Amino acid sequence: MSYSNTFIRVAADCPVETGTVPVTAKLQPPAHIIQYELLMDNPYRFTHEELLYEVHVRHKQIPEEERSARKAEIWDGLFSKNHPCLRASMLPKRYGWGVHFDADGEIAIYGKESPEYDRFTSGADSGLTLLNAMRSKRS
Template sequence: MSYSNTFIRVAADCPVETGVIPVSSKPQLPAHIIQYELLADCPYRYTHEELLYEVHVRHKQIPEEERTSRRAELWAELFSKKHPCLRASMLPKRYGWGVHYDAEGRIAIYAMESPEYDGFISGTDSGLTLLNAMRSKRS
């Protein structure tokens, strides 16, 4: 699912008070850390589909030359099945990062204590759709 002009607030049961940079001691990084690195380093570069693809090929450690030569095949294989949207990502659920999709569907993340996050959730932008991240536990 891809959004535009949408902001995903952190989950109501998010356990942190500020945006936390996710870390891992494992040699193979989990998907949410790859998401964080891509979105923190290059805000508004990726659409949802582009982000899913980049996370997939990095998580599977597919070599760069194979990514280039088999891009269409890897893309088709990845999107032959459905994927959850970023409302289900650990970034807004556990680590305190709001997710903004601009008018073109490009994505950036904002820490929940940031002035930008407050600006998005204040409702001053009447064209912006506000959604909540999915809760980690049922209420």
């Protein structure tokens, strides 16, 4: 699902008070770490679909030449199935990152402690839809 003019707040049961850099001991980083790296290095560059694609090809370690030659095939195969939205990502659920979708649906993340997070969640921007990240546990 793609959003525009939307901000996903950190989950109510998020265990951290500030945006925390996710880490792993695994050799191959999980999807949420790839999401974090892409969004921190490239704010407002990716739409949701583009982010899903880039995370997929990096997670599967598909070589750049193959990505170029088979992009349409890989894209079609990836999107032949449903994918969860970023409300279910570990970034807003566990690591304290709010997710902003601009008018074009391009994404950036902001730590819960940041002035941008406060501005987005204050309700001052009347055209912005505010959503909560999904909780990790049932209430």
